[in-house]
Amino acid sequence: MRDYDEGIKEEESEINLTPMLDVVFIMLIFFIVTAVFVKDPGVEVRQPVAITAVEAGAGSIYVAITPQDEIWIDRDVVDPTEVRFAIERLLAEAPEAGVVIKADADARNELVLRVMDAAKAAGVQEIIIAAGPV
Amino acid sequence: MRKHIASVRQEDDENEINLTPMLDVVFIMLIFFIVTASFIRETGLDAQRPDQDEQPQITDEEGAILVIINDRDEIYIDNEIVDMRSVRPRIEAARAEDAERPMVIQTHPDSTNKMLVAILDEANQAGITNVSIVEY
Secondary structure, X not given: OHHHHXXXXXXXXXXXXXXXXXXXXXXXXXXXXXOOOOOOOOOOOOOOEOOOOEEOOOOOEEEEEOOOOOEEEOOEEEXXXXXXXXHHHHHHHOOOOOEEEEEOOOOEHHHHHHHHHHHHHOOOOXXXXXXXXX | OHHHHHHHHHHHHHHOOOOHHHHHHHHHHHHHHHHHOOOOOOEEEEOEOOOHHHHHHHHHOOOOEEEEEOOOOOEEEOOEEXXXXXXXXXXXXXXXXXXXOOEXXXXXXXXXXXXXXXXXXXHHHOOOOOEEEEEO
């Protein structure tokens, strides 16, 4: 009798992994769904600072402009005339995305304005000029 | 017969799927997605660009506060050269007459981005939301 009892107890004390597995799966699905793979422009720029800087939306398209007049999108140098198509291509993957222009503090405004025009022509609603907090 | 059932039961027990390797994989995927999750967002300033055909009208429009940045990064308001520090008082004074006045920033192609951002920042601090950026 005693032996039988102990046998059952041992079997019950084996940890049931199913609820943990459920939780882990739900977390996994949550992180997969919310995962935003940032399209890094591929170049570091020295951003200007601004007191009134606001947060850009998640999953934005990043366009970097260097002081050497290069435009970088998705780790590639893009010709100023091709910027619109590059943005359109990225926009096809995330239609709600805004554009963040990461222009160097010493980048020329001609290119900043050209990128803004290209983004507008591509149908982007939200255009933000990146600026770090002071 | 009874013996046969018993043997089937035993086989069933042995056939129970071992979840441990799958759990390992799931955990590794979970950790990967947590680590790659980007919670950091870029900060910046909202910028508006008028339509191409509206540009000449906007710069000529009476009543708009016109701020010009030239190729040497000098700031002109009302055709007067203005120091960076006095930009905000000037904008605020211009707006005191009419709070609905829009603002136009006219930038030279060779002016630098930091001046544009600085003036946008000043405009935001002065509470102007309607800022357009046009070419020189």
